[in-house]
Amino acid sequence: MEPKPTSGVLRRIRPLPGSYRYYPYATGTPSGNKHVREEVVQLGVDLSVSLAKSMFLLCDDIHTMLWFCFKLLKYTLPPSDPVSERLLRVVHYVYSKDIKPKNRACPDGGNSVQWELVRTTWKDFTDGIIILSRLVLRLRKKDCYFDDRLLSSAIAKYKQQVLKKLEDKLKSAKDVSELNGFERETVASNVSDLWKSLFDEEAGESTPEVVRSRIHSDLFQPISGDSCHGEIPALPVYPPYILGAEFAKQELREEVVQLGVELSVYVAESMFLLCDEIRSVLQFCSNLWRRVERDPDVGNPAGERLLRVIHHVYSRNIKPKNGVYRIGGKSVQWDLIRTTFEDFDAGMGDMHNLFLVLEVKGTWANGREYTSSVEEVLKKLGRKLRCAKDVSEANGFAREAMKSNILDMWQFLFDREKEEVAWTRKVRREEILSDLFPHLGEEDEEEAKQY
DSSP states (O other), rough: OOOOSSSOOOOOOOOOOOOOOOSSSSSTTTTTTHHHHHHHHHHHHHHHHHHHHHHHHHHTOHHHHHHHHHHHHHHHTTTTTTTHHHHHHHHHHHIIIIGGTTTTOOOOTOTTHHHHGGGGGGHHHHHHHHHHHHHHHHHOOOTTTHHHHHHHHHHHHIIIIIIIHHHHHGGGGGGHHHHOOHHHHHHHHHHHHHTTTTTTTGSSSSSOHHHHHHHHHHGGGGGGGGGOOTTTOOOOOOSSTTTTTTTOOOHHHHHHHHHHHHHHHHHHHHHHHHSHHHHHHHHHHHHHHOOOOOBBTTTTHHHHHHHHHHHHHIIIGGGGGGGOOTTOOOOOOHHGGGGGGGHHHHHHHHHHHHIIIIIOOOOOTTHHHHHHHHHHHHHHHHHHHHHHHHHHHTTTHHHHHHHHHHHHTTTTTTTTTOOOEEEHHHHHHHHHHHHHHSSOOOHHHHHHHHH
């Protein structure tokens, strides 16, 4: 079974620095992503360097080193896979040029001093090989219009969850590897030539079987007929999460949460702009809540979070100011904020649709249409509210601090284990509404409906 990131619980999402980042959707083409291909080639080089370093750490016992490489290459991917082929050549090159000439011992049943360290890297290497293969196969498809956003996320996670883990684990034995002859820059320069052809047209066909067999025979001849290293057969190979079956859906979930946070931040900013007249704040909030769509089965979890954000901002930041509340009064910024009603309405409608697509329909294929629409809404809101930025900040609005607080209210949107039961949600919703709008009478409600 393919591992997931903590049973549907969203990982703590990194705050977006500055403004929200917008990415093009489905802009990837074979000719238009040269920089992405170059980055994937570099991932192959970096993975190779870590593998070479492990070989140098294990080279005090050739039996251990070769069995480790043998199982890694034989059981992780088919031998004809382009990533597997290049790693075979990397291992053969490093062994033939740097390790074999030293005539190290190869006792059957021996064990390297560094085996306990290197064995901890097994999953990182197998994950790295499989994920890199997934990246290559997607990029090699000439007719594949892939989602750059997913690809960029996969590459970023690969660097953090595979390459950095390997680097952190192996650096504790840096002195040992260097003493055994490992030189990072030299190895990287030498193996890079083996990866340069990864996306070349002529590289489309795999290495002939006879060539692979010859390399394989020359490389592993010293352990031919030996019993396998005692602990290596038990090392498992599991399919990694990155670019796996659940990856696209989970990435979209995280993206939806970020969009919800960004949309809520603009709601909060609007409340700060209106806070010179409390009645305007409440009318604005009442208008937003009243227009939230609700599904008969699941309600509107995105709308519920927006309500909690409104209550949080009002209770913590607006209400303590003891601002003016005048029947018939209007905030100085009311005419500006009323131009945003349709944008907020459209944005929350698409957020609701995204939740239905992901959680009710259980798919993600149509989600990008809605995320793109929400991004357009965010751009419009940003342009409209930019002219009053000084006013909102003078009234106490601090975007980054607000974003951090709001994230806490959105991050469990798709975690059913953390979600409250329907009755609890209803009680909490009624308490919030009672606290928010106790003074908003029928006259105010009717006036708000006009907008």
